Amino acid sequence: MFNLILFGPPGSGKGTQSERLIARYGFKHLSTGDILRSEIKNGTALGLEAKSLMDQGQLVPDAVVIGMIRTALKENPGVNGFLFDGFPRTNAQAEALDLLLGEYNTSIQVVLALQVSKTELIKRLLNRGLTSGRTDDVNESVIGSRIEEYERKTAAVADYYKKFNKVAYIPGEGSVDEIFKKLTEEIEGRI
Ligand code: B4P
Numbered sequence: 001m002f003n004l005i006l007f008g009p010p011g012s013g014k015g016t017q018s019e020r021l022i023a024r025y026g027f028k029h030l031s032t033g034d035i036l037r038s039e040i041k042n043g044t045a046l047g048l049e050a051k052s053l054m055d056q057g058q059l060v061p062d063a064v065v066i067g068m069i070r071t072a073l074k075e076n077p078g079v080n081g082f083l084f085d086g087f088p089r090t091n092a093q094a095e096a097l098d099l100l101l102g103e104y105n106t107s108i109q110v111v112l113a114l115q116v117s118k119t120e121l122i123k124r125l126l127n128r129g130l131t132s133g134r135t136d137d138v139n140e141s142v143i144g145s146r147i148e149e150y151e152r153k154t155a156a157v158a159d160y161y162k163k164f165n166k167v168a169y170i171p172g173e174g175s176v177d178e179i180f181k182k183l184t185e186e187i188e189g190r191i
Pocket of ligand 1: 008009010011012014015017032033034037053054057058059060061065083085086087088089093110124125128136146158171172174175176179
């Protein structure tokens with residue numbers, strides 16, 4: 001199994017590049033953002049709890065997202081690898097993920113960390129907000145809070161994986177094709 005994390009701030013291209021990586025390599029895509037938005041759409045209790053936090057640009061509690069990933073791993077036996085998109089977002093989530101993968105005798109091979117300037121992130125998210133219908137993309141102050149949450153709680157996740165020599169930094173500005181090429185080069189050097 002080849003498991004990877006696509007890492008980066010909100011708007012860095014995780015969702016965009018995940019789609020292409022899945023089409024190329026057949027990984028099972030696990031996006032905690034997508035799972036949470038589906039819970040909201042279905043009006044579940046978990047969705048209701050998540051919505052108010054997401055609308056303010058805050059992270060959903062660790063226990064909730066770790067539980068979602070535990071379920072997703074159980075529901076997908078026999079895949080050739082997982083692509084984690086938007087997870088882990090805290091060190092507690094990273095530690096939990098290592099333990100969960102250990103239960104299946106597997107681990108994370110690489111963390112691909114997309115690097116994008118703050119100005120470009122804000123521009124992309126506001127632009128997506130024009131068409132996405134995502135309430136967390138339309139308001140610049142909510143986008144600012146998401147970037148702050150990233151700096152405060154998520155950026156340190158890269159340091160956690162650096163200790164195990166698993167992080168590759170990828171410039172995330174330029175065309176989607178150029179960035180995809182760099183991601184595939186990193187993956188193919190490790191597969
Ligand atoms: P996510 O769904 O993970 O959303 P995101 O980080 O905003 O998006 P992403 O990074 O995938 O977007 P992309 O760049 O592809 O999270 C949403 C919320 O859910 C979080 O704020 C949090 O509240 C909650 N949540 C999720 N996971 C959680 C967890 N593990 N723990 C706690 N809470 C959690 O796309 C952005 C835009 O850029 C697009 O319009 C795209 O077209 C454009 N773009 C992409 N690449 C580009 C390029 N190269 N050039 C120009 N534009 C580009």
